[in-house]
Amino acid sequence: MNARPSLLALLAATVAVPALAEEVNVYSLRQPELVQPLFDRFTEETGIAVNVAFVEKGMVERLVSEGDRSPADLVMTVDIARLAQVVEAGVTQPVDSEVLTANIPAEFRDPGKQWFGLTTRARIVYASKERVADGEVTTYEGLADPKWKGRICTRPGTHDYNLGLAAAMIGHHGADYTRTWLEGLKANLAKKPEGNDRGQVKSIWAGECDISLGNTYYMGEMLSDPEQVEWANSVRIVFPTFEGAGTHMNVSGVALTKAAPNKDAALKLMEFLSSDEAQKIYAETNHEFPVKPGVARSALVESWGAFTPDTLNLMDVAKHRPEALKLMEEVNFDG
Ligand code: FE
Numbered sequence: 163m164n165a166r167p168s169l170l171a172l173l174a175a176t177v178a179v180p181a182l183a184e185e186v187n188v189y190s191l192r193q194p195e196l197v198q199p200l201f202d203r204f205t206e207e208t209g210i211a212v213n214v215a216f217v218e219k220g221m222v223e224r225l226v227s228e229g230d231r232s233p234a235d236l237v238m239t240v241d242i243a244r245l246a247q248v249v250e251a252g253v254t255q256p257v258d259s260e261v262l263t264a265n266i267p268a269e270f271r272d273p274g275k276q277w278f279g280l281t282t283r284a285r286i287v288y289a290s291k292e293r294v295a296d297g298e299v300t301t302y303e304g305l306a307d308p309k310w311k312g313r314i315c316t317r318p319g320t321h322d323y324n325l326g327l328a329a330a331m332i333g334h335h336g337a338d339y340t341r342t343w344l345e346g347l348k349a350n351l352a353k354k355p356e357g358n359d360r361g362q363v364k365s366i367w368a369g370e371c372d373i374s375l376g377n378t379y380y381m382g383e384m385l386s387d388p389e390q391v392e393w394a395n396s397v398r399i400v401f402p403t404f405e406g407a408g409t410h411m412n413v414s415g416v417a418l419t420k421a422a423p424n425k426d427a428a429l430k431l432m433e434f435l436s437s438d439e440a441q442k443i444y445a446e447t448n449h450e451f452p453v454k455p456g457v458a459r460s461a462l463v464e465s466w467g468a469f470t471p472d473t474l475n476l477m478d479v480a481k482h483r484p485e486a487l488k489l490m491e492e493v494n495f496d497g
Contacts, residue, residue, distance in 0.1 A: 185211040186427045189221060191239040192414065196448050203443065204434045210427045225253040225419060232421040235428035238280075240414040241322040243329070245277040246480035254417040259429065265436035269476065270413055270453045279413035279476075280435050281450035284378045284469065285327050286409065288363050288397040293372045299400045302331065302410065305373075306346025314347065315362040315371035318355040319495030320487065323377060326412050328489060329482035333474045334404045337485055344493045355496050360384055360393065367396040377412075382449025382462055401469035408472035412479070414450070 190197055194216055201212035217224060221239065225232055225248070237248055248254055249272065256275035263271070270279030287299045299305075305314065316324065331340045352371035362374030363384065374397075384394035401409045416435060422428055434440055441452035445460045452459070490496070 184209065184424070184427050185213060186235050186424050186431045187233045188212060188214045188236045188238055188431075189217045189225070189234045189419075190214050190237075191217060191221060191244070197238065199447055200435060200440050200443050201431075203439065204431055207434070208427075208430060210430065212431065222247050222251045222253070225421075226251055228421070230421050232419055233423065234419045235422040235424045236431065237417045237419060238414070240412070241326060242413055242415075242476040242480045243322060243326060243483040245272075245413070245415050245417065246477070246483075248417055249274075249276040253420050255420045255422065257418050257429065257432065259433060261433040262436055265433075265441075265454045267453065267455065270415075272477075277415050277417040278432065278436065279415040279453050280441075281414045281444045281448065282411050282453060282471075283414070283450050284401060284409045284411055284471070285323060285375060286378055287400040287402050288366060288374045288376050288381075289400050290366050290372045291396060291398055299373060299402055301405050302327065302402050303335075303343065303405050305375075305402070306343045306350065308346075308350070310350040310373065312350065312352050313372040314350045315352055315365045315374040316347075316355050317358055317362060317375075319344070319348075319490040323359070323412070324375065325483050325486045325490065326479055327375070327410050328486035329479045330404070330410050330472065330474055332482040332485055332489075333478045334407060337489065340486070341489050341493060344489055344495055348493055348495050360390060363393045363397055364390070367393040373400075378451075378463070378466065379449040381466070382460075385462070399466045401467070403470060404472060404474075407474070408470035411471045411476075413453070413476060 201214065205211055221237065225234065239245060254276045258275065262278055266278055270282065289299055328340060328344065331343060359376035359380045362376060365371050366374055378399065381394055381399055384390040403409050416432055418428055418432065436454060438454065438457055441454045441457040444450050445452050445457060449460060449463055
């Protein structure tokens, strides 16, 4: 064997290696099955590998402690408050991209260009088809009405999704009103808040409660799961509104880290995630609402009907989150 590589091999190496070595490292709080189809498609198209670390807890702490040495290029997470926390920790950098600003409406991205929303979801009511009449659920405020006593299920109040809803309630009505609302809602619970959004629908199916709070896309997930399809079929989606306003919305999104060792490739991935193609995958596979105007919702999501999204600014929702958490603890919502 010749110990030295041939000139041809060297040439091939100089040409091929940089392209193949391109990669992006993502810290994701999103479930693997939700983001993998998007990354696979991106790699197919660009040859850029995507390495994902699923960071369920302590994302901000990890990025802060890794500092400049962090291998992460992108952070992908759900919830406006979590996006805001990552930005506040000083571990992200602004992104100037005409593609991103063209694809993502202004209300779904940070004015400071630190985070970009990729999908939206509504926090809605799952209502028993058997025990709740059409038109019975109208507003979030109305969920505190004693007529629902012993009939409501929800995951813990201290979960981000419910903190977002309570923060939006503060944005609309102030903290005092929201405290009273939470007390009323707690008084109506059929059981102690436990489990996830799908677990509450299972409880409705089992006859333990009549309505629950949940995010829209879980309907799609339940319908695709042979064990959960019965739960899904026992309920329908109702889009409550805040009085005189719309249905509570939240986002999933992405931010570029300050350390970003593969910045160019990371930017390509961010732009890809906002493209028609990726937005369609989000719609069809994840049952979320695309942020890019003109990308259709899936037929299933469309079948849930039209609704009016709340126009309260997402940054306001993030701003009121600490107060929402304080109120949840004050009323001992999960106790
Ligand atoms: Fe979720």
